[in-house]
Amino acid sequence: MDGIIDFLNTVFWGYVLIYGLLAVGVYFTLRLRFIQIVHFPEMLRSVLRSNETDKSGITPFQALCTSLASRVGTGNIAGVAVAITLGGPGAIFWMWIVAALGMATAFAESTLAQLYKVKDDEGRYRGGPAFYIAAGLKAPWAGTIFAVCLILSFGLVFNAVQANSIAEAMEGAFGVPKLGTGLVIAALSGIIIFGGISAIARTAEVVVPFMALAYVGLALFALVTHISVVPAMLGHIVGSAFGLEPAAGGIMGSVAAAMLNGVKRGLFSNEAGMGSAPNIAAVATPDPHHPVSQGFVQSLGVFIDTIVICTATALLILLSGVEPGPNLTGTQLTQAALEVHVGGLGRYFVAVAIFFFAFTSIIGNYSYAENALVFLGHGHVSGVIILRCGLLAMVVWGSLQSVATVFNTADASMGLMASINLVAIVLLSGIVARLAKDYLAKRKAGLEPVFVAQDMPDLPPGVDAQIWSRK
Numbered sequence: 001m002d003g004i005i006d007f008l009n010t011v012f013w014g015y016v017l018i019y020g021l022l023a024v025g026v027y028f029t030l031r032l033r034f035i036q037i038v039h040f041p042e043m044l045r046s047v048l049r050s051n052e053t054d055k056s057g058i059t060p061f062q063a064l065c066t067s068l069a070s071r072v073g074t075g076n077i078a079g080v081a082v083a084i085t086l087g088g089p090g091a092i093f094w095m096w097i098v099a100a101l102g103m104a105t106a107f108a109e110s111t112l113a114q115l116y117k118v119k120d121d122e123g124r125y126r127g128g129p130a131f132y133i134a135a136g137l138k139a140p141w142a143g144t145i146f147a148v149c150l151i152l153s154f155g156l157v158f159n160a161v162q163a164n165s166i167a168e169a170m171e172g173a174f175g176v177p178k179l180g181t182g183l184v185i186a187a188l189s190g191i192i193i194f195g196g197i198s199a200i201a202r203t204a205e206v207v208v209p210f211m212a213l214a215y216v217g218l219a220l221f222a223l224v225t226h227i228s229v230v231p232a233m234l235g236h237i238v239g240s241a242f243g244l245e246p247a248a249g250g251i252m253g254s255v256a257a258a259m260l261n262g263v264k265r266g267l268f269s270n271e272a273g274m275g276s277a278p279n280i281a282a283v284a285t286p287d288p289h290h291p292v293s294q295g296f297v298q299s300l301g302v303f304i305d306t307i308v309i310c311t312a313t314a315l316l317i318l319l320s321g322v323e324p325g326p327n328l329t330g331t332q333l334t335q336a337a338l339e340v341h342v343g344g345l346g347r348y349f350v351a352v353a354i355f356f357f358a359f360t361s362i363i364g365n366y367s368y369a370e371n372a373l374v375f376l377g378h379g380h381v382s383g384v385i386i387l388r389c390g391l392l393a394m395v396v397w398g399s400l401q402s403v404a405t406v407f408n409t410a411d412a413s414m415g416l417m418a419s420i421n422l423v424a425i426v427l428l429s430g431i432v433a434r435l436a437k438d439y440l441a442k443r444k445a446g447l448e449p450v451f452v453a454q455d456m457p458d459l460p461p462g463v464d465a466q467i468w469s470r471k
Helices: 002-031 040-048 060-071 078-087 090-115 129-136 140-174 178-193 196-225 227-241 255-270 291-318 330-342 345-375 381-400 404-427 429-444
Strands: none
Touching: 002 090, 002 255, 002 404, 002 429, 040 060, 040 291, 060 196, 060 291, 060 345, 078 090, 078 255, 078 291, 078 330, 090 129, 090 227, 090 255, 090 291, 090 404, 090 429, 129 140, 129 345, 129 404, 140 178, 140 345, 140 381, 140 404, 178 196, 178 345, 178 381, 196 227, 196 291, 196 330, 196 345, 227 255, 227 291, 255 291, 291 330, 291 429, 330 345, 345 381, 404 429
């Protein structure tokens, strides 16, 4: 089994997804005419508005924060440090490029998730890739595979990984036993996830802005205290990306290494195209009432994750002057950099940041898994309780040990899930383009961009006309 799993991961993460995610990002950027850049202000407008009359979903801001809760994890702290260690400062430039392209992919998948969302037995919005694959492509079998893979990876195993990161950080910084940390995380997670997606959304809209602002605030402090060297540092990042500056020690810092590691870490961090964030995008009540509105919101999520938070980590490391090495990479490199900026508090700050980043990832990941469970027809009380208990058990287990085979299986599962999603959104790209054109035309004409399914009678069947009717 180890050999089969390793082979699948090599295929998915070495070839299919690296090139597939980039190609799809370029495709949607061109087909949507650089919508993520030209209409960036529309993203902010879509987040800040809220429809108070429709109680079936969460607010756009809550949807953004919940997706960021999952996106922003230990990869934003340790992953960026690894990218710099293996690829040099130039890796950050390629992370920016990947994020810019990924914003278009995130726009497409979240727009589709909104369009094909449904209401469950309790009148709450549900949706995601499994739903638009089944309804839009008439391929329920593919939707089922996607949902099972999502539950395995995001609902269970990846939460064990996050718990393991928290336990190690707490033990290293404060000497807290791993089992104690695991039990506390499980208890806190249980309190929130047993309240359902609405409780997760309310928690995320408070915790996520707090943790993001605190972390970015520290990076701004580093910028201000090193303002004289910031222009040169930005030039160093761009120069290293194109090999215009001498490489530091062999392959480290070379163009190929910078590009490969920047692309990989960028893709893994922002999750654009993976099919994860659309699960919470579908739950939102968009304002204006148009699928494209939530597409803009989730596109902004990619920007915040990579351009803002990953860049904050990169600048903290690069401005510290700390040199990465074989024994100083990942979380340890970020901690060493912070100790330069704020003294001994740096170690504790990183531990606390990892706690918040990883903990919110756990509850955000669960919200995705619950949607997938509803698609599979097991969204009744007993099925949901089993999923929640399984997640809490994985959190405690993950805090104590790391079993490579289990984690590699989850990677393979997510690789298959993402591959299915990429094929689906490309096949449905014509619908995305039509919706975007409709939204922007109405906005240009000074009208409120409201989508009514009956106005597009030639749309493929599968769209709930009652949800998208004139209010």
